[in-house]
Amino acid sequence: MPTPDLDDERFNNERDDRFETYLKHFRPLAPEPLQIETPRRATRRSFVFAAWAAVVAVILIASVLALLSRTGRSSDGPGNLAGGEQLTNQQPLTIGSANAWLAHAPSVDAALDRVPFHRQSTPLPKGKQSALAVLSEDNDKL
Amino acid sequence: MQPNSRDATEIESLYRQHGSALLLFATAIAGDRGRAHDAVQQVFLKMIEDGNLRQVEDKKAYLFACVRNVVLNEAKVQRRNTVLDPDSAWFNPPDRDYAAELNLRRALCTLPDDQRQVVVLHVWGELTFSQIADLLEISASTAASRYRYALARLRESMCAKEDSCANSRS
Numbered sequence: 355m356p357t358p359d360l361d362d363e364r365f366n367n368e369r370d371d372r373f374e375t376y377l378k379h380f381r382p383l384a385p386e387p388l389q390i391e392t393p394r395r396a397t398r399r400s401f402v403f404a405a406w407a408a409v410v411a412v413i414l415i416a417s418v419l420a421l422l423s424r425t426g427r428s429s430d431g432p433g434n435l436a437g438g439e440q441l442t443n444q445q446p447l448t449i450g451s452a453n454a455w456l457a458h459a460p461s462v463d464a465a466l467d468r469v470p471f472h473r474q475s476t477p478l479p480k481g482k483q484s485a486l487a488v489l490s491e492d493n494d495k496l
Numbered sequence: 497m498q499p500n501s502r503d504a505t506e507i508e509s510l511y512r513q514h515g516s517a518l519l520l521f522a523t524a525i526a527g528d529r530g531r532a533h534d535a536v537q538q539v540f541l542k543m544i545e546d547g548n549l550r551q552v553e554d555k556k557a558y559l560f561a562c563v564r565n566v567v568l569n570e571a572k573v574q575r576r577n578t579v580l581d582p583d584s585a586w587f588n589p590p591d592r593d594y595a596a597e598l599n600l601r602r603a604l605c606t607l608p609d610d611q612r613q614v615v616v617l618h619v620w621g622e623l624t625f626s627q628i629a630d631l632l633e634i635s636a637s638t639a640a641s642r643y644r645y646a647l648a649r650l651r652e653s654m655c656a657k658e659d660s661c662a663n664s665r666s
Contacts, residue, residue, distance in 0.1 A: 370644065373651050377619050380587040380600055382520035385533055388511045388540055 503547055511540055514556055517621045518563050520586055524604065524616045525567045529584045535566040557627045560617060564631065603653035611646035618643055 459465030515536065522532035539562040543549055552558045586604075589597035604612055613632065617623045618639075625643070629636040 369651075370647050373647060374619060377600070377650075379590040380597060382516040382587055382620050383585060385511075385515045385519045385536055388508060388515075389537060 503549060504544060507540060507543055507549060510555060510559065514559055514621075517616075518559055520620050521560060521613070521616050522563050522567050523586055524612050525564060525609070526571065529586075531570065532567065535563055535570060538566050539563050554627065556621075557623060557631055560621055560623065561631050564613075599654050600650075603650050606653055607646055607649060611642050611649070614639055614642045615646045615650065 456462065456465050518536050518539075519532055522535045523529055526532045526535065539559065543562075549555065585594075585597060586601050587597050589600075604615070607615065610632070614628055617628045617631065618625070623631070625636045625639040628634075628639040632639065634642075
């Protein structure tokens with residue numbers, strides 16, 4: 355068995371070391387970020403969800419309160435008329451209800467502002483007239 | 497066993513620290529960059545799911561062993577021969593010398609599988625021959641001799657194509 359040449363071996367080792375160093379200058383490409391759901395991220399996500407839920411809840415509560423206060427305000431007006439009569443857009447304006455309205459309103463202007471006027475929502479058929487128009491014509495003749 | 501946030505942080509840290517070398521190692525076995533990436537991700541996701549990292553002493557060697565097992569199992573399931581894809585880059589070359597990067601990649605592809613694995617594990621994975629021996633189930637002296645053969649072939653292959661060994665000589 356031949357004796358190894360120590361000089362050659364040392365030279366080879368040095369050459370290998372240098373080549374290894376050269377190879378290490380090439381850095382492997384980094385992988386894409388790890389697609390994991392860590393507990394920390396899950397906690398952050400649940401916190402965001404809770405925050406959004408709180409915001410939605412606050413908006414809902416505010417809407418309900420606004421609706422309730424509006425209803426209460428409207429019941430303070432015509433609803434508290436004498437005899438418990440209510441003048442709403444759905445009811446016709448009668449002399450009695452108008453009197454009651456005027457009696458309890460702070461001023462005439464305020465009462466008139468609150469009187470509901472109905473608009474003729476459905477147009478009359480052709481050739482027909484409203485009773486109010488006919489009566490006004492009769493008044494003119496008289 | 498579910499991992500706590502400390503485990504998850506440690507796993508993320510290991511991924512940042514060894515992810516590149518693990519991906520390179522997986523690519524060197526699988527040949528395909530996408531499959532290699534899937535294998536590495538799978539290993540880390542499983543680790544997070546099981547939370548068994550605390551029992552491991554040599555975490556780095558363990559990660560390389562896991563990646564190797566996943567790649568080989570997947571290759572077995574798919575019953576495909578490994579064909580190295582020479583078109584996708586594996587390295588950030590020094591001084592943006594992309595020709596040298598291609599040269600190195602092609603030289604690595606010409607190596608036999610066992611030699612290529614040893615080179616990648618020792619040079620870029622920074623594993624000792626003893627760790628490589630445990631991982632590949634060979635003796636440490638076999639790992640060392642495979643490494644020397646591989647290095648000689650790499651040098652020969654790279655120097656034959658262009659004078660990219662000039663830097664290593666200086």
